[in-house]
Amino acid sequence: MSESIQDLGQGFWTIRGDLKIGGVLNVGTQAALVRLPSGRFVMLDSYPLRGKLREQVMALTDGGRAVDAILNLHPFHTLHCAVAAVDFPQARLYGSRRHWARHPDLSWQPEPVESEAVAAMFAPDLEFTLPAGIDYISGDERVHAGSLLAWHPASRTLHVDDTINLLPVPRLLQPLFPRPRIFLHPSLPKAMLTDAGAREALHSWLHGLAQRCTQLRWLCAAHSGLREFEPGKFSDELEAAYHRIERKLPPG
Numbered sequence: 001m002s003e004s005i006q007d008l009g010q011g012f013w014t015i016r017g018d019l020k021i022g023g024v025l026n027v028g029t030q031a032a033l034v035r036l037p038s039g040r041f042v043m044l045d046s047y048p049l050r051g052k053l054r055e056q057v058m059a060l061t062d063g064g065r066a067v068d069a070i071l072n073l074h075p076f077h078t079l080h081c082a083v084a085a086v087d088f089p090q091a092r093l094y095g096s097r098r099h100w101a102r103h104p105d106l107s108w109q110p111e112p113v114e115s116e117a118v119a120a121m122f123a124p125d126l127e128f129t130l131p132a133g134i135d136y137i138s139g140d141e142r143v144h145a146g147s148l149l150a151w152h153p154a155s156r157t158l159h160v161d162d163t164i165n166l167l168p169v170p171r172l173l174q175p176l177f178p179r180p181r182i183f184l185h186p187s188l189p190k191a192m193l194t195d196a197g198a199r200e201a202l203h204s205w206l207h208g209l210a211q212r213c214t215q216l217r218w219l220c221a222a223h224s225g226l227r228e229f230e231p232g233k234f235s236d237e238l239e240a241a242y243h244r245i246e247r248k249l250p251p252g
């Protein structure tokens, strides 16, 4: 895998990045740039920009000056917040309370990224949705199922970190399974709230997401997935992914 920026059309660019665990295994990561009708940009997630990728991003955004805001969507994706804040010093910086705690030296905006106030600022160009029935910020550092998802209706793109993943298909199996399969994060059962009705709330949120994204064309998933869908296919596959993990969820 190598770094790239891909134009998905209608003002959405996905950045496919490298993230090496222990300096060796590249699990990949992602960020995105969204051009608003005003011509200004929003960055979804943070990524260290180097070399050719940096040149491309800077060319697109008037040397970074056209980036108005950086939205860090996943509470446990905190590695690159500081470098992005340096690259785009004039951009308003949003994150979750966990981002604030990990980087207390950065100039965070007072509204949490997952708040309705932030969603209202970028509507209707971007629609943000927080999964129901699970923790956004789990007390268990290994539970990464919660995230804030971003839907860009103009390009029919869903940008999602960890909650929904794409399973890469090894080259040898590609003749049998040509496309990466959707799966829900394996830590989802551990992220469930203990409230009565949490499971139903999660299912109904997923069903609502499937309905909202019925025309989805692009799924951008961290850590390494990008897949194009025929209209209608994503919704069916998302429901199927839920049913595969459903029996592992606590009852209630």
Ligand SMILES: [Fe+2]
Binding pocket: 077, 144, 161, 162, 222, 223
């Ligand atoms: Fe992650």
